[in-house]
Amino acid sequence: MSRRKSFFESRNPVMNEKAYQEAAHNVLDADMTQAGLIRERMTVQGAINKSLLLGGIMLLTAAISFSMPSPIFMWGGAIGGLIVVVIASFRPQYSPTLAPIYAGLEGLFVGAISAIYAYAFDGIVFQAVTLTMAVFFMMLFIYKSRIIKVTSKFRTGVIMATGGILVVYLLTWVLSMFGIQMPYLHQGGMIGIGLSLLIVGIAALNLLLDFDNFEKGEQYGAPVYMEWFSAMGLLITLVWLYIEILRLIALFSSRD
Numbered sequence: 001m002s003r004r005k006s007f008f009e010s011r012n013p014v015m016n017e018k019a020y021q022e023a024a025h026n027v028l029d030a031d032m033t034q035a036g037l038i039r040e041r042m043t044v045q046g047a048i049n050k051s052l053l054l055g056g057i058m059l060l061t062a063a064i065s066f067s068m069p070s071p072i073f074m075w076g077g078a079i080g081g082l083i084v085v086v087i088a089s090f091r092p093q094y095s096p097t098l099a100p101i102y103a104g105l106e107g108l109f110v111g112a113i114s115a116i117y118a119y120a121f122d123g124i125v126f127q128a129v130t131l132t133m134a135v136f137f138m139m140l141f142i143y144k145s146r147i148i149k150v151t152s153k154f155r156t157g158v159i160m161a162t163g164g165i166l167v168v169y170l171l172t173w174v175l176s177m178f179g180i181q182m183p184y185l186h187q188g189g190m191i192g193i194g195l196s197l198l199i200v201g202i203a204a205l206n207l208l209l210d211f212d213n214f215e216k217g218e219q220y221g222a223p224v225y226m227e228w229f230s231a232m233g234l235l236i237t238l239v240w241l242y243i244e245i246l247r248l249i250a251l252f253s254s255r256d
Contacts, residue, residue, distance in 0.1 A: 020213065020222045040224040042217040050099070050231035057100055058107035058235065065111025066118075074116075077109030088232060095228035102232055106239055117246050121253045128246045135200075135241060139207040150212040158209055161202045196248045203241040210234040 020042075065073040084102040088095050118125045142148050175181070210233050217226045 020217045020220045020226060042222040042224055042226045042230070044214045044218050046224065046227040047214045047217065047230040050227045051234050054099055054103040054231050054235050055238075057103040058110065058239075061104045061107030062111035062114070063107075065108045066115045067111075069112045069115035071112070073108040074112035077105045077107070077112065081105040081109060085232070085236065088229065092229040093223075093225050095225050095232060099228040099232040099235075103235060106235065110239060110242065113243065114246070117250060121250055124246065124249050124253065127249055128242055131245050131249075132238065132242045135204050135245075136207060136238065139204055140211060143208050143211045148208060150208050155209055155212075158202065158205045162206060165199055165202060193248070193251050196244065196251055200241065200244045200248055203237065203244055206237045207234075207241070210237050 061077075065077070081102050084098050084105065088098045088102070091098075114125045114128075117128075143150070148154070210230070213230050213233060216222075217230055
């Protein structure tokens, strides 16, 4: 049981509170070995401010990419963003530099893919943005009111579900290279819509982990660079949620 728990928790540093515990422990050791050194610590307000800044960067590059859609923007942003996330996951101390880079790259991806959907479905981008923000504030209310508490079991369950979706995505990508399409995934029909709704729900639950990471970082006294790390984690979830909502609306629109 402990080995399974370690696999699903410790290998997911963006969503894992252990990243905050380890960062706080490292900075505490540094404080103890360097007399008189006072280090800035992470705060919830600081993470919120960083989130707003990253959101602004993403919106700027998304606007550019949306007005000039290009496969280079879409694939370059997606692949570049993934590389940045992997580096930040293993080197969170570089997040003050990596997080803005990620926001810019992800904006290129979001803008390009939004342009594709906007060409096929009139008004879909506005609907997707509105629904994404509605889900965000709904989950924030749920978290603040403690309707759903982020316990260790809840966190593990959400991470396992998210990991399962990632495996399916990777499998779909590999099969597509051989001309094989994964049945039902993001396809029309009740089963396809049901699967898409399930994925949107899991993405929404990830927001609760992000909110909890903000508080855990302040609670553990994590170093200030973890504000950038936390903000990037929240942005990752929001982008995923937005893309899945885009797909879901497209599925409903295709049925009309």
